[in-house]
Amino acid sequence: MNNEVLKAISERRSIRHYTDYVPTKAEIETLLKAGMEAPSAKNDQPWHFAVCTNKGLIEEIDDEVRRVWGGKTKIFYNAPLAFFISCNPGTRWGRHDVGICVENICLAAHSIGLGTVILGMPETAFLGPKGAGFAERLKFPAGYTFCVAIAIGKPASTKEAHPIKDGLVDWIE
Secondary structure, eight states: OOOHHHHHHHHOOBOOOBOSOOOOHHHHHHHHHHHHTSOOGGGOOOEEEEEEOOHHHHHHHHHHHHHHHTOOSOSSTTOSEEEEEEEOTTSTTHHHHHHHHHHHHHHHHHHTTOEEEEEOTTHHHHHSTTHHHHHHHTTOOTTOEEEEEEEEEOBSOOOOOOOOOSSOOOOOO
16 A cells, blocks of 8 residues: 555654754644644543753663663663653553554654654653652653653664564454
C-alpha cells in the first residue's frame, strides 16, 4: 500500500545520535498537538507534558539513572529536547493512554524531520531519593507520577529497520 501514515510507521527509528539543532517552538507545539489529539479512555486525557530544553536538568536525570543502573551510556543521547510525560496513577487506563499519545508524538516528529527515542528507564530517577525534586522541577501536577520520556532532536544518524520475529501472530477463525 502506498500510504503516508504506513510509510512513517515503517521508516521511524529510535534515534540515539542527535545534532545540536534545537527544535523550534512551532515544531514542539506540533508534537504536543499530535500527542494531545490521541484518544484516551472516557476522553480523560490523563497526561501532563514537561517540555524540557534545560540540558543541565536532562543530564542530572540521565546521571541519576546511570548511577542506579551502573551504565556508562547516556540514555538521553545528548538530545537537545526531552518530553517528560506524567499521569495520574489513579486513572485506570492512564499509562495505556499515554502510550498511544507517545506514538502519535514520535510519528509526528518523524514526519517533520525530527527523531525520537522513547525512554522508560528515567522512571528509576523518579523512584529514587531525587525523584520528588525532579518531579517538582518538571512541574508535574500534584499526585502525578512519571510515565515515560521522549528524547527529541534532529537525527545525526539512523539505523536499519529491526527484523520482525516469526511466530507473533495466530489467526483464530
